[in-house]
Amino acid sequence: MCGIVGYIGRNEATPILIEGLEKLEYRGYDSAGVAVYNNDEITVRKFKGRLKVLEENLNVEPLKGTLGIGHTRWATHGEPNDVNAHPHTNVKGDIAVVHNGIIENYLKLKDWLIKEGKVFISETDTEVIAHLIDYYYEGNLVDAVQKAVRRMEGAYAIGVISKKNPDKLVAVRKDSPLVVGVGEGENFIASDIPALLKYTRKVYFLEDGEMVILDEDNIQILNEFGVEVKKEIFEVTWDVESAEKGGYEHFMIKEIHEQPKAIKDTLSPRLGVNNEIELDNIKLSKEDLEKINKVVIVACGTAYHAGLVGRYAIEKFAKIPVETDVASEFRYRDPFVDDKTLFIAVSQSGETADTLAALREAKGKGARVLAVTNVVGSRISREADDVFYTWAGPEIAVASTKAYTTQLVAMYLIALNMGIKKGTISKEKYNEILEELKTYQQKVEKLVETKEQIQELANRQFNNQNVFYIGRGIDDHVGKEGSLKLKEISYIHSEAIAAGELKHGTIALIEQGTLVIALATQEHLFDKMLSNIKEVKARGAYVIAVAKEGNEEIEEAADAVIYIPNTLDELTPILSVIPLQLLAYYIAVTRGCDVDKPKNLAKSVTVE
Secondary structure (H helix, E strand, O other), X not given: OOEEXXXXXXOOHHHHHHHHHHHHHHHXXXXXXXXXXXXXXXXXXXXXXXXXXXXXXXXXXXXXXXXXXXXXXXXXXXXXXXXXXXXXXXXXXXXXXXXXXXEOOHHHHHHHHHHOOXXXXXXXXXXXXXXXXXXXXXXXXXXXXXXXHHHOOEEEEEEEEEOOOOOOEEEEEEEOOOEEEEOOOEEEEEOOHHXXXXXXXXEEEOOOOOEEEEXXXXXXXXXXXXXXXXXXXXXXXXXXXHXXXXXXXXXHHHHHHOHHHHHHHHHHHXXXXXXXXXXXXXXXXXXXXXXXXXXXXXXXXXHHHHHHHHHHHHHHHXXXXXXXXXXXXXOOOOOOOOOOEEEEEEEOOOOOHHHHHHHHHHHHOOOEEEEEEOOOOOHHHHHOOEEEEOOOOOOOOOOOOHHHHXXXXXXXXXXXXXXXXXXXXXHHHHHHHHHHHOXXXXXXXXXXXXXXXXXXXXXXXXXXXXXXXXXXXXXXHHHHHHHHHHHHHHOOEXXXXXXXXXXXXXXXXXXXXXXXXXXXXXXXXXXXXXXXXXXXXXXOXXXXXXXXXXXXXXXXXXXXXXXXXXXXXXXXXXXXXXXXXXXXXXXXXXXXXXXXOOOOOOOOOOOO
């Protein structure tokens, strides 16, 4: 939930740290700080608020030095303020630490350290790490860090510098992401690749329990037993511009516009001659599928909503029972999973803590694990038996858009591949769906161009305090994602309700002027949706409907209609979500919200 950057080399560290933190601010923006070594001293500057507060201070009072660590925080322990901001130091200020994650036994460690004479000034669990390293320090920073992490329980990625070892930058990871950047005469650590791209495309991914020791010319990686390990360098192929705004006002609107390309990039490489689906290196034979008696899809947030559509697609095309569960609930309910279960973990970052824990729970019970993720080399991708990468490119905005639509494409491809191998879908229907999917780049491009109509609706509806999304079948799943988008970036209370459930309670909340977004894209359910729209209209609701082109009947019932290109009912979620993304975006902009950095949220949720 926090962003870490570290640098050691021959150049000034501070500008590099700040530039890296700018790329990681989506991971946390409650406060920011740096610690830089120079002239036998470690100087710490840290401030509550966005990174620009720190930048303004450093512009007035520059911080010199070629060794440093930086951090942008999403608060877990202690309110956002200057004192709780990272980096944290020991009492003497000669050891500085940055940390992403949660130290679960920090209170026990803190009580013990206080008895040992350590003085704490913050409310954070991170300060414990600095004092713990100090306690074990006997002239060797690496040895002290190794001893400290053996006492720490929980999830962490930490970066450490000491004025007594000014030629070293030490970092360790456990269940929180950390990458190492390989330079010439300089080396780096960071929570995510975008922070490093300006300086290097060569990175190492650290595994759990691994420690890295950097100087300006060398990188040494040790496992949890202190034994050196050799790794292959990963070459990053995407460019810096992919992680920049490129002239757009926000990353979110840029990423909405990138969806046509992302969908094509995820779909096209998987389609061979005669529409044969090639799922990368995933080997799911007919025999394998016949042994599977259940599929379990587990995810969080937006990825969970993609999993709901995945459940629909797999049950419809492959005729296998599917459960879709929220990761944070799955692992605590003693789930029925065994060696006949296919477990699908969906995560944009591949580092989502609850999803990773659920994956391990399922794997421990013998399930085969398939990961659907966007980040190559992520923890979930490395622990899964099989991986389907969505080629969405870097997604920086906290509110996910292109990751969601590419996850939907992934789910459809997996379901169709299973169905054709099992013989539960006809070749004609299979080809019809794939041929339709091939048109989606153009159809999504067309939908994105409806933004002016949607912006106009947003300008009229931005002051609502309660919004309801209704739909039936897979429209209900899309409504959940649309509702999440609205609430997370505009702070408007919204709910998604299965339209048939309205009369069982929720309709009591509909009153004059209440905004209702009604999804009516399913032909076999259209008449029932029309009745539901009339029910809320009779109670005074203002209804914006989403329907297929040519369906003029809905104009008689709704106050406004957003049309999606005509398509197969089974595939509508990829299209119908686009106007909901745009509506949420423009409502948030009109309300003056910080769209890319909504309050209390972070992009990669690496704590439970």
